Amino acid sequence: MLIQGDCxxxxxxxxxxxxxxxxxxxxxxxxxxxxxxxxxxxxxxxFEDTWENIQAYKNYIQERLKQCRVVLKDTxxxxxxxxxxxxxxxxxxxxxxxxxEHFQSEIIWYYRRRSNAKKGLLNxxxxxxxxxxxxxxxxNPTYTDYSPTTNLDQIFQKRVKDAQGKTIYKTSEEGTTExxxxxxxxPLSDVWEIPYLNPxxxxxxxxxxxxxxxxxxxxxxxVTDEGDVVVDPFCGSGTTLVAAKxxxxxxxxxxxxxxxIELSAQRLAHPIKSESELLKRGKGAYLNQDxxxxxxxxxxxxxxxxxxxxxxxxxxx
Numbered sequence: 479m480l481i482q483g484d485c486x487x488x489x490x491x492x493x494x495x496x497x498x499x500x501x502x503x504x505x506x507x508x509x510x511x512x513x514x515x516x517x518x519x520x521x522x523x524x525f526e527d528t529w530e531n532i533q534a535y536k537n538y539i540q541e542r543l544k545q546c547r548v549v550l551k552d553t554x555x556x557x558x559x560x561x562x563x564x565x566x567x568x569x570x571x572x573x574x575x576x577x578x579e580h581f582q583s584e585i586i587w588y589y590r591r592r593s594n595a596k597k598g599l600l601n602x603x604x605x606x607x608x609x610x611x612x613x614x615x616x617x618n619p620t621y622t623d624y625s626p627t628t629n630l631d632q633i634f635q636k637r638v639k640d641a642q643g644k645t646i647y648k649t650s651e652e653g654t655t656e657x658x659x660x661x662x663x664x665p666l667s668d669v670w671e672i673p674y675l676n677p678x679x680x681x682x683x684x685x686x687x688x689x690x691x692x693x694x695x696x697x698x699x700x701v702t703d704e705g706d707v708v709v710d711p712f713c714g715s716g717t718t719l720v721a722a723k724x725x726x727x728x729x730x731x732x733x734x735x736x737x738x739i740e741l742s743a744q745r746l747a748h749p750i751k752s753e754s755e756l757l758k759r760g761k762g763a764y765l766n767q768d769x770x771x772x773x774x775x776x777x778x779x780x781x782x783x784x785x786x787x788x789x790x791x792x793x794x795x
Contacts, residue, residue, distance in 0.1 A: 482739045485711030485732040489545040497549045498706035500556045507535045507564035516684030523685045536567045543575040550611045555701040558607045565605045576609040583608040589674040621663030681752035685715035691751045694721035716742025720749045
């Protein structure tokens with residue numbers, strides 16, 4: 479379902495305790511108009527992100543968070559996407575609405591960006607706050623691969639606590655180390671390295687602040703099952719809805735912009751998802767030159783960059 483309107487009003491039309499996941503990607507308090515033109519230059523999408531002051535912004539978000547809590551099931555979760563502009567204010571707003579005890583994680587979405595000329599550190603991450611409505615929230619454990627430098631002997635050895643409460647390796651009566659039969663991998667951490675959509679990605683539609691489907695799929699899979707209901711109160715270009723559709727979830731998208739609703743409908747009719755070769759193949763797949771070549775370059779102060787079966791390098795200058 480796609481709905482044009484203010485999410486404060488439209489959320490009140492949704493039945494209480496009926497939603498499994500709410501993902502919000504609201505304005506970030508950037509204090510500027512967000513604007514972007516499509517690749518063909520024929521259409522420009524824009525929305526205002528200017529506010530009288532930080533309190534007015536916080537009040538706006540907090541009113542909508544209260545309504546989000548009403549429609550969430552007791553087993554439901556909410557993910558709020560923001561950046562450094564006002565994340566500290568939004569964390570307080572979430573604590574006030576959901577209770578600090580229902581804070582689950584501060585997810586760091588990390589991505590590589592081109593360097594900039596601004597004074598200070600390069601901004602290369604955004605924040606996603608994960609809150610549950612109750613302690614009985616749905617959660618699907620997710621595991622990632624072990625690091626290439628993982629000590630497998632230690633990973634597979636069983637552990638127990640000794641008389642002093644210290645963790646030690648478990649041994650058999652014969653004194654040999656006992657091993658586990660299997661391991662699922664490393665539990666997913668709260669730092670997610672998912673590439674930002676590059677300007678040439680097929681998935682790009684020219685909407686400002688568009689997020690990658692891969693990011694939304696991870697969130698949806700983490701706390702919902704097939705057939706569950708996902709709501710995005712600031713759906714924008716419809717990325718959350720496309721991800722939900724691809725994962726066989728039901729979805730409701732709300733946005734004040736008619737252009738955003740039309741764009742979301744177009745994407746839902748013809749979903750396009752960009753795959754990340756970096757995530758599929760891993761960083762090691764790009765290291766295709768022999769070690770001796772890399773060593774020769776390193777001896778000359780050259781920083782190698784490997785891709786497309788070739789090798790280039792930067793001189794520190």
